[in-house]
Amino acid sequence: KQEVTQIPAALSVPEGENLVLNCSFTDSAIYNLQWFRQDPGKGLTSLLLIQSSQREQTSGRLNASLDKSSGRSTLYIAASQPGDSATYLCAVANAGGTSYGKLTFGQGTILTVHP
């Protein structure tokens, strides 16, 4: 059974700092991995989707990497801003077997960027 873990559970940084959020998964047979952002009381917003054949994806100040063999992904946020404060979740689409195509979510990292 796929398990997804996100470390740290919470992170507080000063504005302007570069930071890395971590996501690990136990079963490397994945279809793809998505990073989401969730603001309080809101739904999830997809930030980046990395296919299993890709190593990284970039969008603006965000860069996500994927190392499927080691079961790890990182989300790098450059020059953080207070508006980046949110919960960040990663989700893995499992390939093969009875769980094909279903997403397994991590529990999220709560990020606070203070001015």
Next chain:
Amino acid sequence: NAGVTQTPKFRILKIGQSMTLQCTQDMNHNYMYWYRQDPGMGLKLIYYSVGAGITDKGEVPNGYNVSRSTTEDFPLRLELAAPSQTSVYFCASSYAGLNSPLHFGNGTRLTVT
């Protein structure tokens, strides 16, 4: 750009009552999903649909039912509500299943007492 719209935003039910959570999307997506989010537990898939008339169970379907009569709408029915169904419910859609990003609604916060 409405995207995925969920109603109601909040609801309190008594044990044994029933209700329908509404979800509609205006992006012409074939794939639609229902998730529940419990504190510290991550999101769990309840039901999903790959197109009108086709639905399938997710990880935690017990106590719920769905229907998909149109591409736009994917309502979730709770029969005989139980305290264990207290949660935040999210509807999501995508253009090409898990090959494309998921678009989420803002959720329905349900309390069963």
